[in-house]
Amino acid sequence: MSETEAILKRYKLRNTPFRQRVVEVFNIKPHSALSTSQIESLLGAHDRITLYRTLKSFEDKGLIHQVTDGKGESKFALCHDQCEVHRANKEHAHFHCEHCDTTYCLEDAGSLEIQLPDQYQVKSINLALTGVCADCQ
Amino acid sequence: MSETEAILKRYKLRNTPFRQRVVEVFNIKPHSALSTSQIESLLGAHDRITLYRTLKSFEDKGLIHQVTDGKGESKFALCHDQCEVHRANKEHAHFHCEHCDTTYCLEDAGSLEIQLPDQYQVKSINLALTGVCADCQ
DNA sequence: CTATATTTGCAACAACATTGCATTTAGCTC
């Protein structure tokens, strides 16, 4: 059994050729998040409807999670073993490189302290940095 | 000269009836950010294309800025005198109430410290909190 | 191998956004 097949099985997802292709796309750039259009161009020829539903299944089963990069575009990233997104109330930082358009997951990268107006109840925190990554310097 | 007219003039924007209406929409809920669809419903009858171009002009001239609320939807907010968005490298926090869907600008609300991998160059920081605001408790 | 529920791929559709162009209008100069 290939590693891709094992991943699908671990997340209780049916092992189809299309899903294998999608998982492999995520493995091209590990620890980074991909927009729908990036996924589409890495995939090659495919049916867009099937991709949307595949991403939804992946997210429902906990294989990927959604990320906002601070630029309004929503992206998807593989959940890793240390992925905290599916546990509650965990801040999760991302770095968006404006040069290569890659969004990196920064797990466990810092601390923050916020003073909120009284009575505001915080449920989740999204921290997105924008700049230039090491590869693009 | 009305206050709305004065605002347009200050940002070197032509003073048209349509632009006055858009500025007034932003003044309905000061210090909060509006999505395109929220703006559209507050505006009443209007031409959608003109609105898109108006928002672009407003942003180019520095009257409004774009905000991401951490939920993938992009919103617009008036820049205030203390608005730091158009100066460089300034963190800027927002609070998105998941109950009333309002996004508040939290200027000057806290501090954060992030450890980045070497050689990453940060240009801007976007911090979005999600939860329930005081009005909706 | 067979049964069954899931997945896939196509068609149609809906929401959101952009471009080009002709017309109108704001603001400047005289």
Next chain:
DNA sequence: GAGCTAAATGCAATGTTGTTGCAAATATAG
């Protein structure tokens, strides 16, 4: 205030992104 010019407006056409319904194909369990 009249005329000029560049900017703004409104309409048509088109593009992009995402959804829904349905019939055919297929992965997994028994």
